[in-house]
Amino acid sequence: MSTNKVIHALYNDDDVLMDAVKTVKGANHHIEEVFTPFPVHGLDKLLGLPQTRLAICAFLYGLCGLSFAIWMTNYMMIENWPQDIGGKPNFSWWLNMPAFVPIMFELTVFFAAHLMVITFYMRSRLWPFKEAENPDPRTTDDIFLMEIPVHDNEEELTALLSTTNAVEIKVIEKH
Amino acid sequence: MYQFSSKLKITAIALMVIGLIGIIIGFVSAPSTQAEVAEILAHQEAGHGAHGDAHATKEVAHHDAHAETTHKEEAHAHGHDAHAAAGHKEETHAEGHGDHHLEHVLHQLQNKPWAAFYVALFFFTFVTIVVFAFLNIQRVAQAGWSIVLFRVMEGISGFLPYVSAIFIIFVILTAFGANHLFVWMGEGVTDPESANFDQLIANKEGWLNVPRWLICSLVYLVGWNVFRFLNRKYSLLQDTAGNLTNYTKNYKLGVAFLGFFIFTESMSVWDWIMGIDPHWFSTLFGWYVLATFLVCAVTIIAMVTVYLKSKGYLEVVNDSHLHDLGKFMFGFSIFWTYLWFAQFMLIWYADMPEETVYYIQRFEDYKWIFLGMIPLNFILPVLMLVNSDFKRIPQIVLGVGSIILLGHYIDVFIMIMPGTVGDQWGFGITEIASILFFLGLFIYAVFTTISKAPLIAKGNPFLHESEHFHY
Numbered sequence: 001m002s003t004n005k006v007i008h009a010l011y012n013d014d015d016v017l018m019d020a021v022k023t024v025k026g027a028n029h030h031i032e033e034v035f036t037p038f039p040v041h042g043l044d045k046l047l048g049l050p051q052t053r054l055a056i057c058a059f060l061y062g063l064c065g066l067s068f069a070i071w072m073t074n075y076m077m078i079e080n081w082p083q084d085i086g087g088k089p090n091f092s093w094w095l096n097m098p099a100f101v102p103i104m105f106e107l108t109v110f111f112a113a114h115l116m117v118i119t120f121y122m123r124s125r126l127w128p129f130k131e132a133e134n135p136d137p138r139t140t141d142d143i144f145l146m147e148i149p150v151h152d153n154e155e156e157l158t159a160l161l162s163t164t165n166a167v168e169i170k171v172i173e174k175h
Numbered sequence: 176m177y178q179f180s181s182k183l184k185i186t187a188i189a190l191m192v193i194g195l196i197g198i199i200i201g202f203v204s205a206p207s208t209q210a211e212v213a214e215i216l217a218h219q220e221a222g223h224g225a226h227g228d229a230h231a232t233k234e235v236a237h238h239d240a241h242a243e244t245t246h247k248e249e250a251h252a253h254g255h256d257a258h259a260a261a262g263h264k265e266e267t268h269a270e271g272h273g274d275h276h277l278e279h280v281l282h283q284l285q286n287k288p289w290a291a292f293y294v295a296l297f298f299f300t301f302v303t304i305v306v307f308a309f310l311n312i313q314r315v316a317q318a319g320w321s322i323v324l325f326r327v328m329e330g331i332s333g334f335l336p337y338v339s340a341i342f343i344i345f346v347i348l349t350a351f352g353a354n355h356l357f358v359w360m361g362e363g364v365t366d367p368e369s370a371n372f373d374q375l376i377a378n379k380e381g382w383l384n385v386p387r388w389l390i391c392s393l394v395y396l397v398g399w400n401v402f403r404f405l406n407r408k409y410s411l412l413q414d415t416a417g418n419l420t421n422y423t424k425n426y427k428l429g430v431a432f433l434g435f436f437i438f439t440e441s442m443s444v445w446d447w448i449m450g451i452d453p454h455w456f457s458t459l460f461g462w463y464v465l466a467t468f469l470v471c472a473v474t475i476i477a478m479v480t481v482y483l484k485s486k487g488y489l490e491v492v493n494d495s496h497l498h499d500l501g502k503f504m505f506g507f508s509i510f511w512t513y514l515w516f517a518q519f520m521l522i523w524y525a526d527m528p529e530e531t532v533y534y535i536q537r538f539e540d541y542k543w544i545f546l547g548m549i550p551l552n553f554i555l556p557v558l559m560l561v562n563s564d565f566k567r568i569p570q571i572v573l574g575v576g577s578i579i580l581l582g583h584y585i586d587v588f589i590m591i592m593p594g595t596v597g598d599q600w601g602f603g604i605t606e607i608a609s610i611l612f613f614l615g616l617f618i619y620a621v622f623t624t625i626s627k628a629p630l631i632a633k634g635n636p637f638l639h640e641s642e643h644f645h646y
Binding site for chain 2: 041042055059086087088098099101102
């Protein structure tokens with residue numbers, strides 16, 4: 001009785017997958033992982049995953065970008081190389097602030113977006129030349145895959161899954 | 176079917192009556208002679224004196240002696256203060272400064288009740304028409320999520336005939352000289368022989384003339400109402416229809432309306448708002464005003480929805496629908512800020528006198544409410560609605576919605592007031608009464624319309640998708 005046996009149930013539609021997840025959850029089985037070719041709305045809630053904290057990171061990164069933009073415009077335009085642009089001499093940062101608003105906006109977005117993507121990759125353990133972890137290459141194309149660990153209940157699970165319109169059900173020995 | 180509760184109906188009628196009384200008080204108490212204006216100005220001077228300003232006290236003494244010349248001295252004494260703009264204007268005219276100033280202030284004070292009424296009228300008209308435009312955007316985009324809110328949007332659009340009737344009366348009265356809201360309508364402004372001649376306005380005579388203004392204003396208002404009437408008719412017919420004919424008609428009608436609206440919206444805003452400051456112009460003004468009212472329109476839809484839901488109606492509306500409205504409130508708030516700032520920054524950077532005069536007046540006479548719009552319309556909505564969960568909580572949507580409506584009402588106030596009453600503005604009985612009157616009429620018209628049809632547009636082919644909408 002090995003515990004690293006898993007069942008892979010494959011689906012070809014996100015709505016069918018969602019119904020299947022509901023059925024499996026309803027029968028009190030643990031779902032290890034679901035692989036999908038695109039984000040499926042509401043799947044995280046159905047699976048009971050904890051809410052992402054990426055949004056909080058994004059907000060903090062945005063604040064960093066804003067602060068950086070304020071420091072940068074002040075250093076470049078006021079301290080280091082003041083110029084008289086359009087009759088508006090760069091004597092103080094505050095009086096020239098309207099001209100810096102686009103820079104502050106862009107750097108806020110730039111920091112939030114790029115650092116959020118990097119954070120997401122790091123949290124998902126993705127980096128260049130990394131071996132793919134998804135069990136079936138078709139999940140990057142058009143197939144949704146649900147992975148359920150088997151605890152001596154292979155027949156029961158297979159019977160349950162066969163009622164959920166799965167296109168394929170297979171038992172795999174995981175290493 | 177919704178039942179218009181008698182409690183709400185009485186509240187609406189009470190608001191209208193209180194509002195009407197306040198508006199009448201405003202019109203009756205407006206000064207009618209220059210002597211009264213001189214007295215009012217003397218009171219204002221005395222107010223300054225009480226703060227212990229030696230100059231002001233001296234001026235009050237002068238004031239009693241020769242009321243009509245005081246202002247000239249005061250303009251000199253304060254140099255760059257609020258009166259400088261008015262003082263500058265006077266210099267262009269040859270005859271008697273003092274008399275001319277009194278006449279100017281008299282016109283401003285006589286404008287005050289009209290302008291207060293006009294701010295509320297314009298605000299409610301545009302919220303209503305933009306709600307209708309939002310409904311048509313949903314129809315044309317064949318959006319699936321919003322079908323359960325269609326009857327709410329149609330209900331709010333039901334205010335359009337009422338407010339348009341008042342607007343048409345207002346437009347006709349204005350065109351025939353009942354008020355001085357639009358300086359370009361003044362006598363002799365385009366006549367080179369006249370003392371009132373204004374070259375810049377004369378250059379724009381092709382657009383800024385009363386017949387064109389009146390006809391266009393009527394075309395906008397009547398056109399919008401025709402579209403609204405047909406839209407509602409087909410929507411109700413679709414409820415019991417066995418096929419999609421009426422749905423298709425409404426789709427085509429929506430396309431036509433949006434085409435008509437995007438032009439008439441910009442043009443009506445030039446006519447009704449930008450014409451108040453006829454020397455000044457901004458090429459993105461139509462978009463800017465549209466952004467203001469998109470925020471307000473979505474907010475009003477959310478508020479009416481939350482109200483109906485709290486009374487036990489609209490069972491199929493879930494927190495995902497509210498979430499989507501919240502996202503629109505959040506997004507359009509940022510869109511408004513973007514346009515508000517883009518308009519300001521270009522004018523600030525270019526620094527051309529005929530453009531900056533618009534902002535100089537706002538910074539001098541309206542500084543705190545003008546800058547107060549940034550927290551009200553941008554910072555607070557963004558911080559309070561940025562959280563995904565907050566957009567699903569009705570109390571938070573109502574709270575932020577109130578802040579947004581207040582901020583954008585101030586926005587409209589600052590669009591209209593500086594060009595009509597200048598530094599004589601205030602927020603008194605007439606201003607509040609105008610809001611109450613239109614709010615009462617709004618509640619009455621909207622909930623009457625909502626009570627006349629089932630709350631779910633059950634003939635719409637996308638209804639099923641909307642009922643099961645989840646995020």
